[in-house]
Amino acid sequence: MINNKNKKTVGNVTVYFKTSQFDTFEIINSTADQVAKFVKDRWDLDIPYNSRIYVMDSWLKFLFQSAPVYYWPLLSLNLAFTLPAMKRNWKSVGGWAKRYGRRYVIGIKEKNLITIKGSELGKKIFISEKAVEDKIKHIIIHELTHLCLANHKKPAWFNEGMAMLAVDKVLNKQTVRKDTLDLLEEYNNDTAKKNLLANYIIGYWFVKYLDEKEVGRLNRILSRQNIYEDVFIKEISLSFIKYRDQVIKYFR
Numbered sequence: 001m002i003n004n005k006n007k008k009t010v011g012n013v014t015v016y017f018k019t020s021q022f023d024t025f026e027i028i029n030s031t032a033d034q035v036a037k038f039v040k041d042r043w044d045l046d047i048p049y050n051s052r053i054y055v056m057d058s059w060l061k062f063l064f065q066s067a068p069v070y071y072w073p074l075l076s077l078n079l080a081f082t083l084p085a086m087k088r089n090w091k092s093v094g095g096w097a098k099r100y101g102r103r104y105v106i107g108i109k110e111k112n113l114i115t116i117k118g119s120e121l122g123k124k125i126f127i128s129e130k131a132v133e134d135k136i137k138h139i140i141i142h143e144l145t146h147l148c149l150a151n152h153k154k155p156a157w158f159n160e161g162m163a164m165l166a167v168d169k170v171l172n173k174q175t176v177r178k179d180t181l182d183l184l185e186e187y188n189n190d191t192a193k194k195n196l197l198a199n200y201i202i203g204y205w206f207v208k209y210l211d212e213k214e215v216g217r218l219n220r221i222l223s224r225q226n227i228y229e230d231v232f233i234k235e236i237s238l239s240f241i242k243y244r245d246q247v248i249k250y251f252r
């Protein structure tokens with residue numbers, strides 16, 4: 001094996017990188033530290049023990065490097081199905097999160113492979129970052145927040161909202177386009193469930209509202225396990241439409 005594999009542990013996170021990827025590692029290192037402090041202080045969340053971040057220069061290498069060896073036969077079998085999607089997404093995606101049993105894994109592209117131009121979906125949601133460093137930080141904060149919630153069994157929109165809000169808070173700026181409120185206004189109970197974009201838009205604004213206006217309720221949601229969508233609606237105790245309108249009115 002070439003002797004340029006490094007592994008450094010920061011809190012509960014171990015970062016795997018090559019010597020040539022040291023600048024990417026440094027950004028990850030400081031950001032992971034900030035995220036751990038922020039989610040603990042604000043939401044009493046922890047980054048799971050045994051979390052890993054791999055700096056990627058190829059998705060195929062990442063796949064096999066990050067998975068435990070006993071997953072390899074399964075990965076190989078599935079490759080025919082996963083290959084087209086991973087190939088397609090590799091260009092536009094900066095990073096992703098995976099879970100193998102108790103191992104939580106994030107892959108993030110090395111700095112010189114990250115492009116500022118996001119995916120088509122991303123462009124509708126996010127104000128584009130101007131510096132590659134900020135984009136890396138953005139991805140790390142988002143994905144690490146997902147890891148913190150991996151065992152919480154919350155609805156997908158809630159997880160996305162938490163991850164997106166954490167980015168705003170840690171980077172101390174607005175990263176989501178304000179005109180997504182117009183999209184939010186169009187969703188109803190039905191369309192909200194059938195639309196991938198909706199998870200992000202609803203999640204962000206609902207969670208932001210909870211965090212700013214109803215923090216007791218947010219903490220209650222976070223402290224309980226297994227809160228599925230219907231329970232959450234009960235927790236909010238308003239219909240989707242009524243809550244949506246309340247949120248829009250507050251942020252406009």
Ligand SMILES: [Zn+2]
Pocket residue numbers: 142146159160163
């Ligand atoms: Zn996400």
